Amino acid sequence: MPVTTLIRRVLNRSNTLADSDDVARAQLDGASASPMPAAAAAFGSADQDAGMATTARFVSSFPNNSGIYEEPLTSGGGDFADALSMDSGSGKMPVVEDEEKDAVEDLAMLEGQVAEQEQIAQDHGQPPRNAGFMRSFSSVVCIIIGTGCLQIPYAFAKTGWIGVIIVVISAFIGGYTGVLTIRCLYYQEGRRLHSFPQIGRAAFGRYGQYATQFFNYLYSLGTTCLYIILAGQFIYQLVSTLGVMVSKKVWMILVALIIWIPVAILKQMSEAAIMAIFGLLASIIVIAVATTMSIAQPYTKMHPTEPAPGTDVAIAIGIPVALSSIVFSYSGSVVYPHVEASMKKPKQWPNVVYTAMGFCAAAYLLIGVSGYWAYGTAVVSPVLDSIPAGAPATIAKIMITLHVIIAAPIMLLTFFLEVELQWRINAERLGKRREFTVRLVYRSVVVALVCAVSLAIPYFADFLSLISSIACVTMYAILPVVCYLKLYGHKIAPWYEKIWMGVVLVIGIVASIWGSVDAIKSLIRDTKAGAPA
Structure with a gap:
């Protein structure tokens, strides 16, 4: 599926889960956030509505902030790594519902597509x-x-x-x-x-x-x-x-x-x-x-x-x-x-x-x-x-x-x-x-x-x-x-x-x-x- 459609699907799931998963958040005592809300925050900062969530936006010191370089995030780092990181307190992955697992798989697929796009750019x-x-x-x-x-x-x-x-x-x-x-x-x-x-x-x-x-x-x-x-x-x-x-x-x-x-x-x-x-x-x-x-x-x-x-x-x-x-x-x-x-x-x-x-x-x-x-x-x-x-x-x-x-x-x-x-x-x-x-x-x-x-x-x-x-x-x-x-x-x-x-x-x-x-x-x-x- 197109990358932008995939992103919106992940974001919609994460927002729904964020509203309905009060019990899970209470069990975590605020020590660590659910991976999908974290991913939603990371994507949201990169222009969610425009479908630009897969890019890290470099805004230079150019006049009027008009010089923007858009570069795909690399797998295994940045927001992806934060979203999928292990719970620092227990050393284990947080409890993930079935739909959250699907969303994590979508993220993995997204990372693969980003890596593929980077390889095409190099070619x-x-x-x-x-x-x-x-x-x-x-x-x-x-x-x-x-x-x-x-x-x-x-x-x-x-x-x-x-x-x-x-x-x-x-x-x-x-x-x-x-x-x-x-x-x-x-x-x-x-x-x-x-x-x-x-x-x-x-x-x-x-x-x-x-x-x-x-x-x-x-x-x-x-x-x-x-x-x-x-x-x-x-x-x-x-x-x-x-x-x-x-x-x-x-x-x-x-x-x-x-x-x-x-x-x-x-x-x-x-x-x-x-x-x-x-x-x-x-x-x-x-x-x-x-x-x-x-x-x-x-x-x-x-x-x-x-x-x-x-x-x-x-x-x-x-x-x-x-x-x-x-x-x-x-x-x-x-x-x-x-x-x-x-x-x-x-x-x-x-x-x-x-x-x-x-x-x-x-x-x-x-x-x-x-x-x-x-x-x-x-x-x-x-x-x-x-x-x-x-x-x-x-x-x-x-x-x-x-x-x-x-x-x-x-x-x-x-x-x-x-x-x-x-x-x-x-x-x-x-x-x-x-x-x-x-x-x-x-x-x-x-x-x-x-x-x-x-x-x-x-x-x-x-x-x-x-x-x-x-x-x-x-x-x-x-x-x-x-x-x-x-x-x-x-x-x-x-x-x-x-x-x-x-x-x-x-x-x-x-x-x-x-x-x-x-x-x-x-x-x-x-x-x-x-x-x-």
Whole structure:
């Protein structure tokens, strides 16, 4: 029978029994309630009249309580466990009449149907909600902190010490727009969107979806290209010192093959949790090594006969360009919907994203301030090329290479999950064997294309600036604010928040336009100068 009919049947029985079972309640002396009244109370709190008693309603802190996520209760816990629990005083089940036994059987049937519905949802590509705070935090930080930290000192060389303020402001913007992104997923009561493209469609129709998909996919695939370029560059530098003369492009192809392995195996974002934790630890090691070596071996110690490169308080002309690079260091918006979808307690999302941004800001200030102080205007991107060669630099390059290889599949998974959801590539429609084959083939083709683009544009700094200016800034600062205002209306926010939204939009637009122009000029100049070794 339908689930809603089953619920009403259980509720009607429990209410009738509650009115006629005074003797049974007297025997229990109020020590424990009859299981069916307890179940009725639990169901009643979840919208009994609307037939929504099988869902646990998560009401976030969204404006007007309009963001509601409805999730089936899992068997063996929550209200079901309370309703069917044993009497704590006697250690025995309460006396149950025949009709109550029927109702308990109905509840057991209901639990089975809920479990079946959850399995169907997973077959459709919706991950189970089993990620705790630390796992979600690790996934966000692993994507955010990555290679972006390596160019923070270079960004300071473009802006001067005012870059410290930009790093802090960018962290606040990243946390705020991260919260707005998830609010947009819940704009419609009783329904959750799954991805950024769906937010774009809900806000601006079909063309909004296409535009959002363009920036979303450009960010996901472009960042993966950056990872392949950087990993190939570091491996080339490491093995060259050992006398292994293999082209950098060969190492980039090898990196792409290594990335392909988890891409072919992993199906859901939750399966990459362990990888995210290892990636986070690798990033912490890299930041610690770079910071320590910058302080211990500054430019004056490495080149005692040369004058120390200077530092500036502020360089106005370099702020827009450096801003786009700093923004890239906080970008992770495309991953947020998938991370939040796997959270056990989605109401904790604001805490997760703000904690992640605070952690990244502290790390960036460490590596940025120490690197700029040590090498001034002579610092290069990535900063590991500025510190002296030796065991610490080698360890840092190995760690960042491992991080890149770990983070790239997570970044690609966001792209793959959205494509598979849109094209219904799931076991229910195709069958398990055919679904695996289709998924493996098209994912392999995508990795091959990403590798080909990486081989064609092996200029890390220029490519980083271009991707961050076009895609990252748009996804990070512009689209979340614009879509939020379109979905909720401008009246939803107080005047001071509207001012903050305006500041975020201005920063995003300036950084995107100015940064894109500068990155294209640098890319053209370096291409004409010839391919690197």
